[in-house]
Amino acid sequence: MAASQLKQRVLIIDDQKSNLKILSDILRDEVELILAQDGEQGIRKATEFAPDLILLDVVMPGIDGFEVIRQLKQDPSTYLIPVIFITSLNDVAHEEQGLLLGACDYINKPFHAAVVMARVKLHLQLARQRLMLEQLANIDPLTAVANRRKYQEVLDRQWRDACRKRSCLSLVMVDVDNFKMYNDHYGHAAGDRVLQQVALTLAAELRRPYDFIARYGGEEFVIILPDTPADDSFRIIEGCRAAILQLQIPHQATGGCLSISAGGYSCWPEQPDESISAFALKQADDLLYQAKRQGKNRVLWTTAAIEIQG
Ligand SMILES: Nc1nc2c(ncn2[C@@H]2O[C@H](COP(=O)(O)OP(=O)(O)OP(=O)(O)O)[C@@H](O)[C@H]2O)c(=O)[nH]1
CATH class of the missing domain: 3.40.50.2300 (Response regulator)
Structure with missing residues (x-):
């Protein structure tokens, strides 16, 4: 209804x-x-x-x-x-x-x-x-997932919850690979349709009620996985990467299919402080940058203590 x-x-x-x-x-x-x-x-x-x-x-x-x-x-x-x-x-x-x-x-x-x-x-x-x-006001009009404004609101709330519960929270930055070339080759309207498909596919991979995705801007998405162990979070995002590849969206400019890269950071928040949560997102963003430099179509992950590579 x-x-x-x-x-x-x-x-x-x-x-x-x-x-x-x-x-x-x-x-x-x-x-x-x-x-x-x-x-x-x-x-x-x-x-x-x-x-x-x-x-x-x-x-x-x-x-x-x-x-x-x-x-x-x-x-x-x-x-x-x-x-x-x-x-x-x-x-x-x-x-x-x-x-x-x-x-x-x-x-x-x-x-x-x-x-x-x-x-x-x-x-x-x-x-x-x-x-x-x-x-x-909270929805990105192109992809229909949450927008960056809503992301900040949800992150603040989930960060506070994680502090209270002493639970693990993961922040993930996701970026479509070689998207400029895609736009240049197929046109901006086709690029828009791809962003919609990517958003839908990523959202479908997040199955728990408090998992959250937002369009962070351009061809970048941010995902929050609250109350989920770091290795499970990594597996979920690996699942996202595989699901995008399985769409088999041709990307002739690269000679393959459309892919995504992601950087994830798992932590156990202790203080409800916006500068600390911003630092956590920066860690995820730095790993995304490394994933791009290492060849794209990959997920890099880190926690305070361990580093996992996929
Ligand atoms: N179609 C479409 N394109 C967008 C949108 N927002 C951003 N873009 C395009 O996304 C492209 C991103 O390009 P770059 O930041 O160079 O990234 P990239 O080509 O994906 O390269 P890598 O990140 O290194 O894989 C730019 O050409 C933007 O114009 C949008 O809403 N629709």
Whole structure:
């Protein structure tokens, strides 16, 4: 089913069961509902289920709605979720406070079904559009894999995870061999089609959910293999190299078939520091350069301690 056809998720946080029931009855057919009966539970469910929209009661025992939204806006995993306040506090000062804290709208009690529905639909539509824009901003238009901007974001996250788990993370730079000659011989449009094929083939070789590929620029791709031992990572990239060769794309200018070279670097990150992760990528890039100098169509790999050559 296309993402646009999936039901969006709405989390309702209200301490009154009767309100939860009224709102559920209004929204049930249109959205997937998640219910929470106090602020703490609401925050937990917002983190766990990543809803597309939150309806938040203001007056609740324990932490009130204002404190809930404050906490949601401080957490990177929830701060983008739109929040509509639902309240019987009909004065302007409270409404202003809610909006200043980052709420996108206000619905007053008692509820009018048509108004609730209209406002929820409007904010869900805006949320969907924002998600689509975000996805477009992260994708390379030619090859449809992630772009360099997304690479940096994913690397930062996976580097932090690897620090926490003390696990092995590999960074790989991949480059199409003799691509200038390919363009010169077959034309730029044919070169574009080859880049698309290469991206598709590399992506298909990465089978684990957190393996990641991005187009780094031109005919270069970058791959992140988190939580994978160095020798397995090397084998995966060797598999990529073999898969590109198996495409048997003729490259008459070289008298053979199109190939790739790669440089890989495996490490065990200890500090979430961008200059260290940039250094790791530089190691991979230096090995790619060596692979080119040693004759191309090969993968060179290094870890802090060992060097493997293919
Ligand atoms: N068709 C096409 N070509 C591109 C694209 N981006 C970069 N290129 C071309 O890729 C070529 C890369 O050339 P070089 O950096 O000299 O590398 P190479 O010819 O592959 O040589 P080696 O890396 O030594 O194997 C240049 O001619 C770029 O114009 C693109 O999006 N489409």
